[in-house]
Amino acid sequence: MAPLLLVEDLRTYYVGFGGTRVVKAVDGVSFSVEAGETFGLVGESGCGKTTTCHAIVRLLAPSARIVSGRIELEGEDLVPKSQGEMRRIRGRRIATILQDPMASLDPLFSIYDQVAEPAYYHQGLRGRSLRVRVKQLLDAVRIPSPELRMKDYPHQMSGGMRQRIVGAISQAGGPRIIIADEPTTNLDVTIQLQYLNLLKDLQRATGVALIFVTHNLGIVAKMCDRVGVMYAGKIVEMQSVRGLFYRPRHPYTRALLDSIPKLGVREALCGIPGQPPDLADLPRGCSFHPRCPRAVDRCLDEEPKSHALNGDGSVRCWLPIGEPAANG
């Protein structure tokens, strides 16, 4: 059976200065998401994870081009689709939740208008049934007294509530897959926990698939089934969440895991030396080699291909970590 969403060798470049500067933000990304699954896309800022998502829903900046690759949603390639066709897909089949709820809600429209819009256009609901649907959606995201609050405007709500409204909007068109791009970055920890649990409950109730974009490995540990780790426009490692935490194979994944402080343990932290590379001027060979403790001559010249791991997943490295690491 075909996966719900299949991204194959996607390349999205930003072209500037009359074609003289090419930023390879997404450079050969492949992954798939099954129905009802949560796929995590992890990486540091500027690694191309947000551009990947924007390419899927085709909300790219004007300077960005999908250079090659396929994006198949339920077997149908989205890349050749026109913006008009995409408009019928966004909201109805793929929805997005962005980082900043204040920027994704329109301050001039009431909560009712904004939650009702996808249900109006994509599900053809009108009048009473539309109102019932909005109330039901707000109930699902646990907005207290939804009948009253739906008349409010975004500025009358707190940050956590606004993000829950965005969650309700994403559900409104009945999508099969929701792309959540760092949805909790602006929220406090206790509110973040509420929100993550809410997303899980919604997923359980509707069977929607989630793509979770984050730089926070704790969120990955809590939410995801499978994870792709991105570095400099490529997925360098893809595994089940347990495999990733217990047996990371790529040196970058290992280093990321080592650089997070663990609660209540005061062991030395190892960061990653150096800086993430400039995507317009990538190093030759493996992009990670200048920061990699295991780099050998081959890594300087030849770019590693993605190869499958036995079990599941894949890694892009000439010398993947072979020894199973100790737990934690």
Add this chain to the structure above:
Amino acid sequence: MASPLLEVHDVQKHFPIGGSLFGAKRALVKAVDGISFTIDTGETLGLVGESGCGKTTTSKLVLAAETPTAGRIEFEGRDVAQLKGPQRQDYRRKVQVVFQDPYSSLSPRMRVGDIIAEPVRAHERLSSADVRARVTELLELVGFRPDVARLFPHEFSGGQRQRLAIARALSTNARLVVLDEPVSALDVSIRAHIIALLESLQARLAVSYLFIAHDLAAVAHLSQRTAVMYLGKLVEVAESLELCARPLHPYTKALYAASLPSHPDEAREEIVLAGEVPSAIDPPRGCHFHPRCPFAMPRCLEQEPALVELSPGHRVACHLY
């Protein structure tokens, strides 16, 4: 026992809001509502809490950027509010700050050397050769080569800028540095470096830190003691590892429970708090936390709990104990 470097005694800061210019009724935001803590020489005190709990106001009070409405802040045994002229200048020299966002805290129009030299020139009478020598020393201290002094901030990444901000904070031999979310804006791989740098600088210079953050794991990592703040009050203060292992206040428990697991199978008792932080304009009566507290008793609605010491160094404000 030597007296602590910084002593904060029952400090309050209330901001009046609303009302007209001429005496109509005004509401008070009780941003900081009676908190006390101490910081010893060479010690790090972590201050955690959610947005709006008064962390930043506390840092401004310590930096003497705001004057307390009530209470007293003592630094090296002297009341900060009473300091005048050169003594006040000296306080400002000894207490420095590193802000969250290194993109807005460094002037884009100044060279790195001037950014670091500016506090030195303001506070000390040194020849320009001595200032240059100090800048070189500071750049090396935070891991740069001295020739970066002629560059501008835009030539540096976020983590490098934060190191420059740290060098600037240390340029006048500060005794206390207020770290206001110094790693929140940085990528994870860079965060670890900054935390390690702060640790090694403290070991070398015996500087004290007031470390304000919402990342509990980072706070526990860097601070010897942690204070938890909720709606303008401290609800619990304890040694950091003790606090992780044995949080007592229901809010602290919920905060730790809400912090994310470090691996997928980490078993964790989840306490999901209902609702959100109430407004500091009209905080709940009694214990400020009672409307969200799963253990609230009738007494919590009426009587405000005091911060009491349960075991040595572990203080908590809750009627359960």
